[in-house]
Amino acid sequence: MQYEPTLSRAELVKFATQTYFGNVDAKNMEATLDCFHDEALFCVQTAFTRHAGKAEIRRMFEDFFGAYETIIHRDFTCTVDEKNGRITACFVAELHDADGNVTLLNNTNFWRLRPGPGGAKFQEVYVYMSGANVLT
Template sequence: MQYEPTLDRAALIDFATQKYFANVDAKNMEATLDCFHDEALFCVQTAFTRHAGKGEIRRMFEDFFGAYETIIHRDFTCTVDEANGRIAACFTAELHDVDGNVTLLYNTNFWRLRPGADGPKFQEVYVYMSGANVLT
């Protein structure tokens, strides 16, 4: 099902990179979850994992935020389907754990946004990860 688009190209890129990833990197749980509809679907396609609804997505982020001292998403290349409220981004995820180990992943995310009473939010997120799944 398609939804009526409400964001232009620049706003879609800002939503994905600044509103979403900037809050993930800051480990700001409430602002991160605010990017999702209550019944959103978050799938890591390369690991066959699925998180349905904000409760499961919250638990996934709690584990992810707890596993890494520093989280950095950078070097975005975005492709936008403005007419349908969709965006894809290739990027580097740089993760530092408490022991100083660094994990580098080269990922691609696909997002579908849906309008809502309090603005557009992610309805679906599909993640393709270059290494082991860190979003369990």
């Protein structure tokens, strides 16, 4: 199903790379969750995991935020389908744990946004991860 577009190309890129990943990197739980519709679906395709709804997505992020001292998403290359409110990004995820270990992942995310109260938010997120799944 397609939704009426509400964001421009620049707004879609900003929402995904700055609003969403900016809040993930800052470990700002409420602002991160505010990027999702209540019944959103978050799938890590390369690990066959699925998180349905904000409660499951919150639990996933609680574990992720707790596992790493520093989270950095960088070097984005975005492709946008402005007409249908979809965006994909290839990027590097750099994760530092408390023991000083660094995990580097080359990931690709596919997002589908839909309008709603408070603006467009993620309805579906599909993640392809180059290494072990860190979003369990």
